[in-house]
Amino acid sequence: MQSFIQIDSPLYLRAEELSSPVDWASLFGNDNPLVLEIGSGTGDFVAKTATDRPDRNYIAIDYYNKGCYKTCRRLELLGLANVRVLREEARQFLLERIPLGSLVAVHINCPDPWPKKRHRKRRLVNRQFLEFFLPYLAPGGDFFFATDFDDYGIDVAEFMPQVAGVTNLLAPELFRFELEGYHLSRYMEKFMAQGKKIHYVHYKKVIPCPAI
Numbered sequence: 001m002q003s004f005i006q007i008d009s010p011l012y013l014r015a016e017e018l019s020s021p022v023d024w025a026s027l028f029g030n031d032n033p034l035v036l037e038i039g040s041g042t043g044d045f046v047a048k049t050a051t052d053r054p055d056r057n058y059i060a061i062d063y064y065n066k067g068c069y070k071t072c073r074r075l076e077l078l079g080l081a082n083v084r085v086l087r088e089e090a091r092q093f094l095l096e097r098i099p100l101g102s103l104v105a106v107h108i109n110c111p112d113p114w115p116k117k118r119h120r121k122r123r124l125v126n127r128q129f130l131e132f133f134l135p136y137l138a139p140g141g142d143f144f145f146a147t148d149f150d151d152y153g154i155d156v157a158e159f160m161p162q163v164a165g166v167t168n169l170l171a172p173e174l175f176r177f178e179l180e181g182y183h184l185s186r187y188m189e190k191f192m193a194q195g196k197k198i199h200y201v202h203y204k205k206v207i208p209c210p211a212i
């Protein structure tokens, strides 16, 4: 069994110590736009992306303790001040800690594919998740999804046009195998090295959802 790593980084937040929802502007010390990465793994993607965009605040969540530890180490080594890391489950985190309409972008890279047919319902990203998640995205906010798993990529690409209030920025294609300027995560690099292709889906929220 893996031992639990105590994370002492100033970039690491314990959700139970935060208000509900969180005042992210006072926490970051500025009111820069807020971006969420769900399932940030070891932090490769958020480190590169947050380096490019010091004008944005990034929240990286993953319920993997060692991943959060490595993410904090990486961010500290880079001296990044515009990222915070939490060991949290995505849906619960959104519900409790994110004000509605407050995210300008969300990134979900290589979520667990649950390849066996009988396990597919465990996948994080499906139409129900999108409908739950969209109210947290600001009008004009970006939804990025990337997967190495063909079947997952096609599934998301095919249900997205049925989701109300979003527009496909890759139209007329439903997905692409490249997204210019988009950094690679650790899993993307690993799977590309095995010759696999990444399916990218990119949508923008066009109307405020009824809940906002």
Ligand SMILES: C[S@@+](CC[C@H](N)C(=O)[O-])C[C@H]1O[C@@H](n2cnc3c(N)ncnc32)[C@H](O)[C@@H]1O
Binding pocket: 038, 039, 040, 041, 042, 061, 062, 063, 064, 067, 088, 089, 090, 091, 108, 109, 110, 111, 112, 124, 185, 186, 187, 188
């Ligand atoms: C296959 S890894 C990919 C990691 C990283 N995004 C990458 O591409 O290198 C998927 C990650 O998502 C995390 N994860 C899966 N479901 C999650 C959820 N509901 N909430 C938070 N993290 C989740 C897992 O712990 C794991 O670290």
